[in-house]
Amino acid sequence: MSRTSIPSNLKLGFLGAGQLARMSSLEAFRFGIQVAVFSDRTENEPVQFMTPYSTSGSFDSVDDMVEFAKGCDVITLENEFISSDILAEVQEKSGTPIYPSPDTFSLIENKLIEKQTFEKAGIPVTPYQIVDDESSLKEFGELYGWPFMLKSSKGGYDGYGNETVHNLEEAKKAFINLGGDKGQDILAEAFVDFTKELAVQVARNETGTVVYPCCETVQKNHICVAVLSPAPVKDTFQNKAQELALKATEAIDGKGIFAYEFFLTSDGDILLNESAPRPHNSGHYTIEGTVTSQFENHVRAVLGLPLGSTQLNKPAAAMINLLGVHQRPAETDHVEEPLSTENGHLHVYGKVDSKVGRKMAHYTLLGENLEETYKKAMHVTRKIEI
C-alpha cells in the first residue's frame, strides 16, 4: 500500500540490529519516524544507543518476534538470517507487514532457489551445481576446472559460508566445514574469469522503481575494501548491469532496497553473482554520492512512500571500508586528514570493540575524476587506525 502521509508516531521495526539497521535508522529519523530494533546478539549493538525501543531475542523464536512486531507499524530486515517460513508466521501472527515480503525472501534465501529464480527470469548466473558427495565434487572440478567455490546455500555473508577449493582434498574438507555432512545444501560454483566485480542497487515499491548507478566493488580476500562509482567500465556494461538488476527485482517482486553483485567477465559477459534484499556495503557511497541514499530509499520503499532520485551528486565517488587493525575497545585514530579533506565524509559505526578485519567505519570522497578521487581517498585514510 502506498502512503501519502507520515504520522508522527509511525514505528519502523528492524529484525536485526547491525550497522545496516543503524544507517537506515538515521534516514527514518529524518522523516520523524521512530525505530525499534530486535537484536539476536548479547553484546551492545550501536543502533541500540540510538533508540529506547530495543528488544533482544532469538531469530528462531516466532513468539519473540511476534511480540516485537506487534509494537511496530512495518517490519524490515537488514540481514538474511531468518527463514521465510518464520517471517511469514511472524507476519501472520502479528498482523504487521514485513518488507521485503516473506514471499520475496523465499525466492532468494537459498542459493539454489535464488539461482533458479534468476535464471528463469533470463538473468545469466555463474555456472553452479548442488554437490552432495565426493564424486559430485570431483565431477564439478573436472567439468569447470579447479579451483572453484563451495558455498553453503544459506547464510553466506562477507566471505563467511564460502570457501575456495583447489583440489579434491580441499573440497572434501570445505564440504564438511560448511556443514555439508550435517544436511546443509552445498553449492559448487565455477570460478569466473572476471575483470571486474560490479554492483547495482535497486529500490522498488508500489509507487515505482529506481536504479542506482553501476559501481565497481574492489575485493580483497572476499572482503569489499573499496567501491567506485560509476564503475570504470564502458557505458554498455553499466547499462546492462542496471538492466539485469531491474529484471532481478521484478523477478522476486521486491519491495524494499536490493543489491546485486555481478562479474564482468573477460569475454564481456555480465553474470549475476549474489543478491541481497537489504542495503548493502556496495551502496554506502550513496549517502553523499547520490541525491537519495540507499538507506533513505530503503525506508521510503518499505513504508510505501515515493522513491527518491538516484542521480550522482558529483561525477565520481570512492568509498573506502575502514577495517579494524587492532583487538581493543574501538577507537578511530588519526581522523584529522580525512575530516579536513574537501568533500570527504567519515562514518564511524560506533561498535564497542575493534577486531582485526572487522568493518568499523567507512569514508566516502566525492570528486570530479574517478581515478584521482580513489587515489586521494586511499591516501587521506592511510593513517586511520581502528
Add this chain to the structure above:
Amino acid sequence: MSRTSIPSNLKLGFLGAGQLARMSSLEAFRFGIQVAVFSDRTENEPVQFMTPYSTSGSFDSVDDMVEFAKGCDVITLENEFISSDILAEVQEKSGTPIYPSPDTFSLIENKLIEKQTFEKAGIPVTPYQIVDDESSLKEFGELYGWPFMLKSSKGGYDGYGNETVHNLEEAKKAFINLGGDKGQDILAEAFVDFTKELAVQVARNETGTVVYPCCETVQKNHICVAVLSPAPVKDTFQNKAQELALKATEAIDGKGIFAYEFFLTSDGDILLNESAPRPHNSGHYTIEGTVTSQFENHVRAVLGLPLGSTQLNKPAAAMINLLGVHQRPAETDHVEEPLSTENGHLHVYGKVDSKVGRKMAHYTLLGENLEETYKKAMHVTRKIEI
C-alpha cells in the same frame, strides 16, 4: 582541546531536547558518537525517541544538570534558556566541559551586553536603548520614530519576547507583557528600514574557523518562513555579512556553531540584529545544501574535531519551513509531490502534536537558479498539511 581520535563510547550531552538537539544528534550518530539529552519539558520530545539516554529536570536546578553532565564527555546546548552563571557552576561541579563556554554565553545571553560586546568589536548593531519607564519609552519613540521594537533582554525566541509598538499606549502595555514591571530588563530597538534580512553561520574551535554562505531569511510575522542561499544580494553585501559574522565569533571567543542575523538597510548598511550560539533555522538548508551541514560542524566544533567545508553543493538552495496548520496529533499529509521532486529533501521533526504556526518540518530544494528553485519549492510544498 583539539581531538584526533574518536573513541566509540564518546557521549555528547545536550542541555535541551528540541529539534536542534535532534538534528545535531543525527550527525553525532554518523561518527558513532552517543547522545544524551536533558529535557525540561513534560511532553515527549522527538529526540527522546532517538536515544536511550534521556533525563528530565529543571534548567534552574544545578544538581539535576550536574548529575546529567557527569555521565557525558562534552556538554552542548541548543537554546539560550540557561544562564551563564548556572552553566559555569554545572561545568565546575561536574568536571565536564561545556561548549560554547559559559564565558561565551555570558557575552550574549543578555541583549544589552550582547549589543555592547559586538559594538566594542566594531560591528554595527541596530540603534537601541534600555527603557525603564513611560518617559524613556516616549523619548525613544520621539528620537527614532514609531513604531519600534521592545525586547526582553533575556529569552527571546522566534518572535516570543519581542513586541512591535506603534504608540505610547502599546509601548506601556508591551513593557508589562514582557515583564518590565517585574524587573526584566527591556530594550527598545529602532525599526530599521531594511530591504532584506540576511543570516550567516560560523563554526569555530581550536582547529580553525569556517563561515557559511550568506543567506536570506524570509520572515512573516517575525517567523522565518523560507531561507534562500546564497542570498540574492550583491557579492559585496554577502562578503560584508560573512566578515561581520567572523568578527562577532572572534569577539565572543566562540567554540561551536553560531548564527548571526543581519538587516541589509536601504542605505546599503549591514546591521547585526540577533546572534545565536547554536544551530539555527537559517542554517537548516546546509543539511543538503553544503558539503558539511551546520549540525555536523556543531558536533565537530564542540568535540574539538577539524571543521568541514561549507561550500554549496549546488548553485542554489531554498528551504521552506513547514508550519502546523492544525491542532491535532501530528501528521504530515500530501508528501507525494515534494518527495518525488528531484533534489527535494523533506525533514519531519517527529513532534507528537501539531499546533497552528508550530515549526513541524522543513523542505529543502537544491537547484541551478535561486528564483526558480524558490518558486518550485513553494509550489511542490503547497499541499503539505501538518
